[in-house]
Amino acid sequence: MSDAEKRDTVIVGAGPGGYVAAIRAAELGQSVTVIEKGNVGGVCLNVGCVPSKALINAGHRFKEAQDASTFGITTQAPSIDFSKTQEWKQKKVVDRMTSGVKMLLKKHKVDVIEGEAVLDSNTQLRVVSTGPKQFMSADDGLTIEFKNLIIATGSRPVEIPGFEFKDRVIDSTGGLNLPEIPKEFVVIGGGYVGTELACAYANLGAHVTIIEGTPSILPNFDKDMVKVVLKQMKKNGIDVITSAMAKKAEQDGKSVTVTYAVDDKESTIKADYCMVTVGRKANTDDLGLEMTDIKVGDHGLIEVDQQGRTSVPNIYAIGDIVPGPALAHKAFFEAKTAAGAISGKKTANDWLGVPAVCFADPELATVGMTQSEAKDKGIEVNTAKFPFAGNARAVSLDEPDGFVRLVTTKDENNLVGAQVVGPGASDLIAELSLAVNSGMNAEDIALTIHPHPTLSEPIQEAADVAIGFPTHI
Numbered sequence: 001m002s003d004a005e006k007r008d009t010v011i012v013g014a015g016p017g018g019y020v021a022a023i024r025a026a027e028l029g030q031s032v033t034v035i036e037k038g039n040v041g042g043v044c045l046n047v048g049c050v051p052s053k054a055l056i057n058a059g060h061r062f063k064e065a066q067d068a069s070t071f072g073i074t075t076q077a078p079s080i081d082f083s084k085t086q087e088w089k090q091k092k093v094v095d096r097m098t099s100g101v102k103m104l105l106k107k108h109k110v111d112v113i114e115g116e117a118v119l120d121s122n123t124q125l126r127v128v129s130t131g132p133k134q135f136m137s138a139d140d141g142l143t144i145e146f147k148n149l150i151i152a153t154g155s156r157p158v159e160i161p162g163f164e165f166k167d168r169v170i171d172s173t174g175g176l177n178l179p180e181i182p183k184e185f186v187v188i189g190g191g192y193v194g195t196e197l198a199c200a201y202a203n204l205g206a207h208v209t210i211i212e213g214t215p216s217i218l219p220n221f222d223k224d225m226v227k228v229v230l231k232q233m234k235k236n237g238i239d240v241i242t243s244a245m246a247k248k249a250e251q252d253g254k255s256v257t258v259t260y261a262v263d264d265k266e267s268t269i270k271a272d273y274c275m276v277t278v279g280r281k282a283n284t285d286d287l288g289l290e291m292t293d294i295k296v297g298d299h300g301l302i303e304v305d306q307q308g309r310t311s312v313p314n315i316y317a318i319g320d321i322v323p324g325p326a327l328a329h330k331a332f333f334e335a336k337t338a339a340g341a342i343s344g345k346k347t348a349n350d351w352l353g354v355p356a357v358c359f360a361d362p363e364l365a366t367v368g369m370t371q372s373e374a375k376d377k378g379i380e381v382n383t384a385k386f387p388f389a390g391n392a393r394a395v396s397l398d399e400p401d402g403f404v405r406l407v408t409t410k411d412e413n414n415l416v417g418a419q420v421v422g423p424g425a426s427d428l429i430a431e432l433s434l435a436v437n438s439g440m441n442a443e444d445i446a447l448t449i450h451p452h453p454t455l456s457e458p459i460q461e462a463a464d465v466a467i468g469f470p471t472h473i
């Protein structure tokens with residue numbers, strides 16, 4: 001067996017969890033090694049948050065060019081060269097962002113090892129080659145003995161029976177990298193990933209059908225928020241079929257025929273591509289966890305304490321492989337907490353709310369509790385709502401649909417949650433996240449001057465409603 005190299009802080013995975021943990025640990029004086037089997041930046045930068053937002057933006061630009069006549073602007077019918085869109089997305093967005101991360105790791109003197117890490121024990125791992133595991137015997141590969149380990153191996157798409165990922169049946173990565181804009185596009189699963197790409201391709205000119213198993217798309221958002229998105233989807237020609245079971249996909253080289261059933265009645269749709277986005281699975285099954293004392297809970301998620309420490313005190317886990325929303329910004333936070341804990345800081349994952357965003361048309365965002373979640377917890381709350389229709393900026397953008405809603409305690413008007421659906425929701429939720437996480441009440445927000453005319457005003461207006469002094473409603 002090869003001699004084990006001794007290293008201080010080792011991080012497995014260089015996605016949002018892993019690379020941020022590496023930077024923070026280095027800033028705190030640790031000597032850091034990162035092991036990454038794929039691309040630095042992980043899912044988020046390479047095949048997730050970043051490229052999806054690039055395609056969504058391209059879709060908006062194309063749609064806006066088509067709809068310019070609303071503002072008295074006449075253009076020739078716009079056309080799109082999708083290969084150029086894809087090239088821009090990859091080179092100017094993804095490559096630029098990932099090389100930025102590589103530079104940051106280098107600047108912080110983080111040693112990056114390419115390869116797949118497999119745990120041998122509570123203190124040792126092996127780095128095997130990526131691709132076929134030809135170095136899986138204990139005699140091969142690089143063996144590392146670590147003082148502290150942070151596992152940040154992320155997640156991968158779930159495949160469902162009858163929909164093997166191949167050719168025209170694709171996962172979200174395939175959906176982001178299509179060589180052409182499909183004429184007919186079927187999306188199985190109306191969660192946030194499926195909904196975002198459905199909206200993007202509809203804006204790019206595809207006819208899109210979403211097939212969703214539950215009674216509504218976007219089950220993690222309130223029904224009245226989803227209603228605003230459904231109205232826009234109808235305008236954009238997106239068909240939404242709910243309470244539908246996806247049965248099978250059959251391909252003939254040129255198209256794919258998707259069979260689904262509603263109330264046992266089967267129907268088919270012929271499409272150019274069928275994208276399956278029904279959830280993600282934690283990458284914890286292939287890591288050698290069985291060789292350690294790390295406790296794994298439901299859905300393969302690793303059990304951790306408030307600092308991200310697993311049942312093995314020198315091993316931490318962060319990001320999509322631990323409970324909670326599988327979102328990049330949650331991974332960022334957990335990364336800083338774990339790196340701090342290793343460095344002896346009193347860090348904790350003690351947030352009151354993690355914001356969640358869906359970049360649909362319009363955007364939806366939520367933080368903290370909804371009214372019904374508060375009720376389930378026995379907290380008495382009021383809600384205060386202000387519509388974007390009463391906001392000059394939203395009206396001048398021709399985007400008056402949606403609202404801001406605050407959820408405040410009945411006794412002190414403390415903000416315990418907030419929801420936004422409408423223009424700019426993804427950015428507006430940051431202020432509300434600050435307010436929820438710092439324990440502000442509605443009066444604090446109402447007494448904070450918001451610039452006019454901006455999309456932020458509905459937050460102040462909703463706070464005015466909450467304290468009983470509505471102005472523009």
Ligand SMILES: Cc1cc2nc3c(=O)[nH]c(=O)nc-3n(C[C@H](O)[C@H](O)[C@H](O)COP(=O)(O)OP(=O)(O)OC[C@H]3O[C@@H](n4cnc5c(N)ncnc54)[C@H](O)[C@@H]3O)c2cc1C
Nearest residue numbers: 013015017037038042043044048049117154319320327328
């Ligand atoms: C289409 C799409 C859109 C998304 N949009 C958003 C969004 O807008 N906002 C948001 O917050 N989140 C979004 N997400 C979710 C976000 O991408 C994830 O929550 C985030 O990437 C999780 O970070 P992570 O560090 O836990 O894991 P990952 O990003 O999955 O990174 C894990 C890394 O570990 C590596 N790895 C795995 N196993 C090993 C091993 N044994 N050895 C070495 N390396 C290994 C992998 O190659 C990978 O690079 C989106 C996801 C998808 C799919």
